[in-house]
Amino acid sequence: MTNEGGRGLSSKLWAMQAKYAPYLFVAPFLLLFCAFMVYPLLRSISMSFYSYAGPHTSRFVGLGHYRYFLGDFLLWIAVANTIVYAIVYMGLQIPLSLGLALLLNNPRVRFRNLFRFAFFAPYLVGNVFVSVIFVLLLSQRHGLIPKALGFFNPAWLEVSWLGDPINARIAIVVASLWLSVGWGMVFFLAALQGVDRELYDAAAVDGAGPWSRFRHVTLPGIKPVMTFLVVSGTIGALQLFELPYVIFLQHGSAAGPKWAGLTIVMYLYQQGFDLGDIGAACAVGWFLVLLILGVALVQIRISRAGREEES
Amino acid sequence: MSFHLGKPILVMLILSVVCAAGLALRPGKRDRADLLVWVFAEVHQKTYQGDGKPTTQPTLVEQFRRRTGKRVAIEMVATRSEDVRLVSMFMSDARDVPDVVELEISSVAKYLRPPTSDIGLLPLNDFLTRSGWMDKVLAARFAPWSKNGVIFGVPHDVHPVTLVYREDLFREAGIDLPAMKTWPEFRAACLKFQDFWRARGVKNRHAIELMNSSADHLIPMLLQRHMNPIDGGGTIEITKEKFVETVAFFAECVAGPTQIASQSPAAAGGLARDLIEGNICVFVTPDWRIDYIKEYAPGLAGKMRMMPMPIFEPGDSRTATWGGTMMGIPRNCKDPEAAWKLIEFLYFSKEGLDARRQYSAILPPVITQWNDPVYQRGDPYFGGQQTDLLFIEMAKELPARYVTPATAIANGYLSKVIVDAATFVERHPGDHAALVAQCREWLTGIARDLRRRIEHGKFDE
Numbered sequence: 001m002t003n004e005g006g007r008g009l010s011s012k013l014w015a016m017q018a019k020y021a022p023y024l025f026v027a028p029f030l031l032l033f034c035a036f037m038v039y040p041l042l043r044s045i046s047m048s049f050y051s052y053a054g055p056h057t058s059r060f061v062g063l064g065h066y067r068y069f070l071g072d073f074l075l076w077i078a079v080a081n082t083i084v085y086a087i088v089y090m091g092l093q094i095p096l097s098l099g100l101a102l103l104l105n106n107p108r109v110r111f112r113n114l115f116r117f118a119f120f121a122p123y124l125v126g127n128v129f130v131s132v133i134f135v136l137l138l139s140q141r142h143g144l145i146p147k148a149l150g151f152f153n154p155a156w157l158e159v160s161w162l163g164d165p166i167n168a169r170i171a172i173v174v175a176s177l178w179l180s181v182g183w184g185m186v187f188f189l190a191a192l193q194g195v196d197r198e199l200y201d202a203a204a205v206d207g208a209g210p211w212s213r214f215r216h217v218t219l220p221g222i223k224p225v226m227t228f229l230v231v232s233g234t235i236g237a238l239q240l241f242e243l244p245y246v247i248f249l250q251h252g253s254a255a256g257p258k259w260a261g262l263t264i265v266m267y268l269y270q271q272g273f274d275l276g277d278i279g280a281a282c283a284v285g286w287f288l289v290l291l292i293l294g295v296a297l298v299q300i301r302i303s304r305a306g307r308e309e310e311s
Numbered sequence: 312m313s314f315h316l317g318k319p320i321l322v323m324l325i326l327s328v329v330c331a332a333g334l335a336l337r338p339g340k341r342d343r344a345d346l347l348v349w350v351f352a353e354v355h356q357k358t359y360q361g362d363g364k365p366t367t368q369p370t371l372v373e374q375f376r377r378r379t380g381k382r383v384a385i386e387m388v389a390t391r392s393e394d395v396r397l398v399s400m401f402m403s404d405a406r407d408v409p410d411v412v413e414l415e416i417s418s419v420a421k422y423l424r425p426p427t428s429d430i431g432l433l434p435l436n437d438f439l440t441r442s443g444w445m446d447k448v449l450a451a452r453f454a455p456w457s458k459n460g461v462i463f464g465v466p467h468d469v470h471p472v473t474l475v476y477r478e479d480l481f482r483e484a485g486i487d488l489p490a491m492k493t494w495p496e497f498r499a500a501c502l503k504f505q506d507f508w509r510a511r512g513v514k515n516r517h518a519i520e521l522m523n524s525s526a527d528h529l530i531p532m533l534l535q536r537h538m539n540p541i542d543g544g545g546t547i548e549i550t551k552e553k554f555v556e557t558v559a560f561f562a563e564c565v566a567g568p569t570q571i572a573s574q575s576p577a578a579a580g581g582l583a584r585d586l587i588e589g590n591i592c593v594f595v596t597p598d599w600r601i602d603y604i605k606e607y608a609p610g611l612a613g614k615m616r617m618m619p620m621p622i623f624e625p626g627d628s629r630t631a632t633w634g635g636t637m638m639g640i641p642r643n644c645k646d647p648e649a650a651w652k653l654i655e656f657l658y659f660s661k662e663g664l665d666a667r668r669q670y671s672a673i674l675p676p677v678i679t680q681w682n683d684p685v686y687q688r689g690d691p692y693f694g695g696q697q698t699d700l701l702f703i704e705m706a707k708e709l710p711a712r713y714v715t716p717a718t719a720i721a722n723g724y725l726s727k728v729i730v731d732a733a734t735f736v737e738r739h740p741g742d743h744a745a746l747v748a749q750c751r752e753w754l755t756g757i758a759r760d761l762r763r764r765i766e767h768g769k770f771d772e
Binding site: 021051052057140257273 | 403404429515723730
């Protein structure tokens with residue numbers, strides 16, 4: 001009787017444990033996720049309807065921040081800068097990464113691993129470090145790049161790379177590419193190695209040349225990775241902040257000459273931490289969320305349409 | 312006994328229990344010093360707690376501990392990081408705040424945005440009056456740290472601006488630069504200087520450093536004429552005729568046929584290298600820049616001289632101010648009296664002055680300290696010139712500088728106007744009247760926009 005009772009309790013406990021253990025394991029994540037993601041997100045929506053100045057000083061403005069920002073040309077300069085940057089950056093990053101990957105996937109290239117590491121290495125050092133390096137490289141009269149250009153034409157030694165609005169934008173794109181081309185290359189390399197070799201053999205038997213093989217075998221094979229890189233790269237590009245911030249802060253103003261370095265996130269930062277209105281910063285944040293969501297949806301839809309067309 | 316979810320899950324579970332137990336049982340938080348001070352500049356940190364090298368004199372914080380029994384910890388926090396952390400602390404009315412904070416002039420406006428009763432810093436008028444320092448500190452230096460007459464910060468410095476220049480190169484060109492008392496005379500002399508060197512094949516020798524893509528050097532010129540982009544009362548001054556003329560003059564200095572300037576890169580020791588190589592021969596220099604020049608260009612000792620800034624017209628100041636630091640007490644500081652005593656000791660005491668001189672040439676804002684013999688010496692780096700005395704002389708003429716939350720935006724606009732005006736000068740060389748008219752139009756548009764922004768961010772008292 002006692003044994004039976006004990007066995008019953010034990011199996012009851014086991015059954016309870018089996019039932020609730022999964023929830024217990026998920027609980028820490030859920031708690032943290034709710035505390036540090038869901039709550040701040042919801043709170044930031046409500047904060048975006050207020051203007052804040054101090055801990056006890058706030059004013060309900062409703063959609064006031066949104067209305068104000070939509071009429072603020074500085075925000076539109078930031079949007080234009082960010083979108084132009086994203087287009088130019090993505091337009092160069094994907095082909096360059098793919099080109100490097102194709103080159104370094106070729107067995108005839110010697111020291112491939114060394115080159116792979118060399119191209120990937122800038123990604124490891126991060127935005128701030130790359131910014132500092134580029135400030136040094138582009139430094140008027142003293143940087144490596146003006147010095148090299150000055151060798152051909154002494155007037156180029158005096159070119160202000162970070163003080164001219166056009167040059168400054170070029171500098172940001174080049175610095176971003178230097179940082180991220182190797183990162184894209186690694187993804188493409190993995191994707192290239194996953195393409196079925198037999199497809200190349202079959203294409204060769206059918207008389208396909210290198211371009212046809214690339215277009216009809218390689219590209220379809222790496223398309224999922226390319227979609228991922230385009231979507232994640234675009235999201236990253238729309239969140240551009242540290243690179244221009246660090247580069248131009250040393251040059252007088254974080255926004256750069258004629259706001260050449262002003263991005264949406266920098267505009268957000270200025271609202272929150274330069275002007276001190278956290279509510280306004282939240283409103284800009286939600287504007288950015290909607291923008292990224294829209295762009296990502298369009299990209300995914302285009303990619304899906306492409307897949308459906310192929311199939 | 313087997314665990315029905317598998318061994319890996321069991322191991323993770325055990326690990327999480329062990330970690331949780333470890334966290335729960337960890338020893339209590341390390342004892343906090345009695346007073347925690349946040350500073351953003353390395354030279355300030357060195358001044359207060361030494362540079363680690365053995366010295367005969369104890370550090371300032373050690374001397375303070377011996378006097379009061381209060382332990383002080385100096386924490387170095389980068390300016391931007393300090394901004395983010397302090398804004399978050401003040402906005403959330405956090406209790407665990409540093410007891411004393413040093414803030415940089417370009418950061419302070421946002422902290423003064425709320426109504427005075429809700430500003431995260433403690434009003435210091437009573438402390439200053441009670442201790443008598445109110446009358447001993449240069450009054451103009453309270454302006455950036457005040458709102459509606461309430462003072463929230465004690466000034467660390469004065470930062471008068473002078474011009475330092477390569478006397479050897481100007482002498483060789485036969486130009487007596489200090490004889491140029493007005494900016495137009497100065498520009499004419501600089502053009503002569505550049506022509507002299509260009510005729511000798513030195514093509515890239517520019518007379519003076521003026522930024523052509525930011526307002527950093529335009530602001531001192533405007534201050535000389537007693538104009539701030541936005542004054543202490545919130546009045547936008549950028550449409551005043553003097554303001555417009557100054558912007559136009561500046562544009563003609565950085566571009567076109569009367570260009571006498573180039574900009575020096577902040578990175579790579581650019582300023583010092585430009586001075587050493589003679590690429591740029593005059594620098595607009597507040598006292599904090601002197602140490603930098605001496606450290607990175609020691610070989611120029613004896614070749615450098617200092618002079619007051621030229622003026623535009625009688626009534627202008629021969630100096631301006633560039634940069635600045637304050638020390639304040641957060642409202643939630645647990646022991647404001649002790650924090651005030653520390654500020655007094657670090658900023659106003661004889662010991663504080665000695666430590667400051669050990670690490671920098673920064674002039675204190677306490678007028679009585681300017682009589683100290685340490686400021687009467689000649690400086691061999693400047694050929695024996697009494698540069699500290701010149702700084703003191705300039706400090707007496709210091710124009711008031713105001714910063715408001717919209718000042719940073721105004722400066723951004725001014726940077727844009729400089730770039731546009733420089734382009735205009737390149738396209739229409741010599742057409743001064745057209746340039747002035749164009750600058751007036753730009754600045755009028757900017758003033759309209761600034762008014763809208765100020766209105767949007769305003770909180771009534």
